[in-house]
Amino acid sequence: MSSQNGIREVMKGHHLVPVVTFNDMNTVDAFAEFLLSQEVKCIEITLRTEYGLQAIAHLKKAFGDKMLVGAGTVTTAEHIAKVEAAGGDFIVSPGLTPKLAEAFIACKTPYLPGVSTASEIMQAREFGLDTLKFFPAHLFGGIKGLKTYGSVFPDILFCPTGGITKESSSEFLALSNVFAVGGSWFQKDFDLT
Numbered sequence: 001m002s003s004q005n006g007i008r009e010v011m012k013g014h015h016l017v018p019v020v021t022f023n024d025m026n027t028v029d030a031f032a033e034f035l036l037s038q039e040v041k042c043i044e045i046t047l048r049t050e051y052g053l054q055a056i057a058h059l060k061k062a063f064g065d066k067m068l069v070g071a072g073t074v075t076t077a078e079h080i081a082k083v084e085a086a087g088g089d090f091i092v093s094p095g096l097t098p099k100l101a102e103a104f105i106a107c108k109t110p111y112l113p114g115v116s117t118a119s120e121i122m123q124a125r126e127f128g129l130d131t132l133k134f135f136p137a138h139l140f141g142g143i144k145g146l147k148t149y150g151s152v153f154p155d156i157l158f159c160p161t162g163g164i165t166k167e168s169s170s171e172f173l174a175l176s177n178v179f180a181v182g183g184s185w186f187q188k189d190f191d192l193t
């Protein structure tokens with residue numbers, strides 16, 4: 001298995017990563033159906049509310065054969081353990097600290113740590129990490145930032161997230177160092193339905 005418990009292999013074919021925060025359990029199934037109706041078979045459920053872990057465990061049971069169910073806004077080793085207990089398919093963090101990197105390296109689930117700056121990318125590389133979330137992409141140079149990082153860090157692949165829209169997602173995906181794009185626009189679209 002390649003680095004980060006096979007994150008690149010797990011994400012293969014999943015170019016859009018809908019980021020969703022559930023404020024109750026009532027809309028969880030309907031939101032998963034909404035994504036599947038658009039051929040989107042991946043979801044990143046944030047741990048920003050008390051429903052995050054519950055939604056992950058539920059969707060793994062109800063839709064686990066149809067979609068990848070990951071966790072976002074993971075910031076501590078305790079979060080990682082809870083996501084693994086809930087059966088999450090992948091783990092995303094907004095940033096990276098040495099302590100969190102150690103916990104990621106010790107875990108069994110594919111993981112995608114967040115970085116913003118050149119120094120953070122260099123630190124991630126020192127931990128052997130080569131597949132990173134670029135967050136918040138719109139505040140750290142967006143497309144231009146990714147192009148610059150591509151020439152400086154050609155071995156790193158990114159999933160930019162933050163400020164990306166349905167319309168701008170394809171421009172990000174066209175970059176050779178971008179393997180997927182994340183964003184909350186699916187939730188906004190769903191809320192309008």
Ligand code: 3PG
Pocket residue numbers: 019046072073135161162163164182183184185
């Ligand atoms: C995340 O957690 O990845 C972001 O909140 C998503 O950013 P967006 O809401 O700007 O798409």
